[in-house]
Each structure stands twice: as structure tokens, then as C-alpha cells.
Amino acid sequence: MTxxxxxxxxxxxxxxxxxxxxxxxxxxxxxxxxxTAQSLGVMLAGAVLGAKRxxxxxxxxxxxxxxxxxxLSGGRGGFGVLLGTSGGFLLAWPFCAxxxxxxxxxxxxxxxxxxxxxxxxxxxxxxxAAGIPWMAFIGKLGLGKSLSIMVAYVPGDxxxxxxxxxxxxxxxxxxxxx
Amino acid sequence: MLDLYSPGTSxxxxxxxxxxxxxxxxxxxxxxxxxxxxxxxxxxxxxxALYPVARLPLTKAAAQLRPLLVIFALFFAVQWYFxxxxxxxxxxxxxxxxxxxxxxxxxxxxxxxxxxxxxxxxRHLKPLGVHPEKVSLAISLALRFIPVLAQITTExxxxxxxxxxxxxxxxxxxxxxxxxxxxxxxxxxxIDSRGYRS
Numbered sequence: 335m336t337x338x339x340x341x342x343x344x345x346x347x348x349x350x351x352x353x354x355x356x357x358x359x360x361x362x363x364x365x366x367x368x369x370t371a372q373s374l375g376v377m378l379a380g381a382v383l384g385a386k387r388x389x390x391x392x393x394x395x396x397x398x399x400x401x402x403x404x405x406l407s408g409g410r411g412g413f414g415v416l417l418g419t420s421g422g423f424l425l426a427w428p429f430c431a432x433x434x435x436x437x438x439x440x441x442x443x444x445x446x447x448x449x450x451x452x453x454x455x456x457x458x459x460x461x462x463a464a465g466i467p468w469m470a471f472i473g474k475l476g477l478g479k480s481l482s483i484m485v486a487y488v489p490g491d492x493x494x495x496x497x498x499x500x501x502x503x504x505x506x507x508x509x510x511x512x
Numbered sequence: 513m514l515d516l517y518s519p520g521t522s523x524x525x526x527x528x529x530x531x532x533x534x535x536x537x538x539x540x541x542x543x544x545x546x547x548x549x550x551x552x553x554x555x556x557x558x559x560x561a562l563y564p565v566a567r568l569p570l571t572k573a574a575a576q577l578r579p580l581l582v583i584f585a586l587f588f589a590v591q592w593y594f595x596x597x598x599x600x601x602x603x604x605x606x607x608x609x610x611x612x613x614x615x616x617x618x619x620x621x622x623x624x625x626x627x628x629x630x631x632x633x634x635r636h637l638k639p640l641g642v643h644p645e646k647v648s649l650a651i652s653l654a655l656r657f658i659p660v661l662a663q664i665t666t667e668x669x670x671x672x673x674x675x676x677x678x679x680x681x682x683x684x685x686x687x688x689x690x691x692x693x694x695x696x697x698x699x700x701x702x703i704d705s706r707g708y709r710s
Binding site for chain 2: 335336337338340341342343344345347348349351352355378382390394395397398400401402403404405408410411412413414416417418419472473474475479483497500501504505508509512
């Protein structure tokens with residue numbers, strides 16, 4: 335791994351943290367956790383850096399959260415959040431970024447729609463596949479009920495997929511050999 | 513950088529970070545293996561009793577749980593409605609115990625000490641191709657990048673405001689990302705030109 339790779343990994347870990355500073359969107363009052371921009375960092379890291387560096391960037395981010403830095407949106411952090419109800423989503427982030435990167439690396443000629451599908455596979459499908467069973471396990475809820483809670487987040491995540499795809503493609507055009 | 517650490521000199525503050533993290537992992541596993549409400553309630557009280565040991569006020573413990581009150585209420589209601597009051601109490605208490613235990617580690621341990629412990633632990637992974645010094649470099653760079661990125665965002669947003677584009681996400685995100693990559697390139701050149709061997 336070159337110095338440049340290490341710097342990019344650090345940059346996208348920091349980017350995910352910086353996205354947490356953006357004000358979260360509260361829907362349904364205070365009944366459910368808000369939509370935040372942070373999973374955009376996951377999608378961007380995978381789509382821009384590729385599987386290996388993208389995965390490491392999010393691994394670094396999660397490690398920094400684990401040691402108690404308040405980097406999650408709303409200034410949350412520490413082991414408590416990672417073990418809590420949404421822990422499955424957070425712990426899946428490195429794998430989501432890696433999957434997005436892997437899919438895009440293996441299809442460098444993909445158009446915008448196909449890239450968007452890849453981003454959605456890692457950023458929505460895999461993330462929910464990890465987060466929903468975790469929530470069901472922690473809360474002894476059963477998959478059906480956990481799934482119905484998460485439906486509220488799908489529209490926001492689709493917006494993020496579109497944004498991540500546009501930004502990643504623009505960046506690739508500006509820096510072809512990232 | 514600001515962390516969630518709460519300064520002190522108690523026994524729990526002085527315990528080594530590795531011991532604390534391992535006990536937390538053990539405690540969390542035990543909480544999930546146990547199925548009895550009585551034991552879970554006892555464990556919650558036991559963990560709560562550790563807060564005064566760490567000389568942390570109980571209001572601090574309450575503050576850890578406050579952001580989760582809504583989700584606690586939701587879980588409690590769903591379990592009570594579909595299952596039973598016992599299960600509802602068990603699930604919420606177990607979750608509370610878990611959060612209180614994990615927060616206790618976070619509150620009594622400096623982030624820098626935990627980072628040191630983790631990078632020291634990584635040395636044992638050297639045969640697998642892990643370079644602890646690269647990990648340390650990545651950690652310190654990431655911590656430095658966060659305020660830099662916040663600064664770039666403000667600058668780009670102001671520049672686009674002049675053009676009436678401050679509400680367009682792409683018009684802000686795109687120049688921001690390009691500037692960030694450019695800074696990253698400059699930094700990696702600077703590191704290499706100072707003879708850092710990776």
C-alpha cells in the first residue's frame with residue numbers, strides 16, 4: 335500500500351465523519367432515528383476508492399468511533415452505539431464499501447444506471463441485510479417487525495445512492511487515475 | 513480533539529484499556545446468553561453501581577440512555593403488545609445494561625489510550641501483512657482531515673452562495689470532493705518527499 339493509498343483511506347474516513355456534521359433530517363417527529371448523510375460516505379468511499387481502500391477507510395472510521403470519538407451524527411460515539419440497536423448497520427459499513435468497490439472495479443465500463451445499481455447493492459441491500467437481523471436480535475423483534483421499521487429509510491437512501499453515483503462519476507472524470 | 517472521556521482517577525480510570533475492552537466484550541456476551549429477567553435486572557443494577565465506583569454521577573449514566581428513550585419505548589410497546597410484559601422488560605433492560613456497560617468503558621478511557629492499545633495489539637498481526645505504523649499514520653491523518661474538510665465545506669458553500677447555488681447538493685459536494693482529493697495528493701507527496709517509507 336503506497337503513501338497515497340493511506341492518505342486516501344484517512345481522507346474518506348474523515349469525509350464520513352464530516353458528513354455527520356450535516357444537520358440530520360427528522361421525519362416522523364422524534365419517533366424514529368433521523369436520516370443522516372453519513373451513509374453517503376460509505377457509498378462514496380466504495381465507489382471512488384475501490385474495494386480494498388474503501389473498506390479500510392470505513393474500518394478506520396468505525397475504529398475511531400469505537401475508541402470513543404463522537405464522530406457519528408449527533409455527536410454519538412463509543413462502544414455503546416456500536417452494540418446498540420443500529421450497531422449492525424454501522425459494523426457493516428466497511429463491508430458495504432468493499433462490496434460497492436468490488437462491483438465497480440470489476441465493471442469499469444458501467445454506465446450511470448449500472449453504477450447506481452452497484453452502489454445500491456452495497457449501500458442499501460447489504461447494509462439492510464446486516465442491520466435488520468441485528469436489530470431483530472438485539473430487540474428480540476423478529477425480522478418482519480424490524481423490516482417494517484426500516485422501510486421509512488428507503489427513500490432517503492435512494493437519494494443518497496443517486497448523489498453518490500453522480501459525485502463518484504464526476505470525481506473519476508476529474509481524476510481518472512485515483 | 514474532543515472525545516467522550518470523562519476525566520478522573522478512580523480504579524476504573526486506571527485499569528488498562530485492554531482489560532476494560534475485554535471485560536466489556538465478555539459482559540456483553542453474558543448479557544445475551546442469559547435469558548432470565550431477574551439476572552438481567554441484577555446485572556443492570558450491578559453495572560449502575562460501577563458508576564459511583566468510577567466517581568461518575570448517576571446523571572451521567574442517565575445521559576447515556578436519554579438518546580435511546582424513544583427506541584426503548586418503541587421496543588417495549590411492540591414486545592408488550594405482541595408478546596408479554598416480562599419479555600418487554602427483559603429486552604429493554606438488557607439493552608440498557610449493554611449501553612451502560614459500553615459507555616462506562618468509553619467514559620473512563622481516553623481515546624488516545626485506546627488507540628495506543630489497539631495499535632499495540634496490531635503488532636501481533638504483522639505476520640498477516642498488517643503494518644502498525646501505517647495504521648497509526650492513517651489514524652492521525654484522519655483526525656487532522658476532519659477540521660480541514662469542515663473548513664473546505666464552509667468555503668465552497670460560501671463561494672456557491674454568491675452564485676445562488678448553495679442549495680444544490682452537487683454544486684457544493686463536487687468542488688468540495690475535488691479540493692479534498694487535491695489536498696490529499698499534496699499531503700502524500702509531502703510525506704513521500706520527506707522520506708517516509710511505506
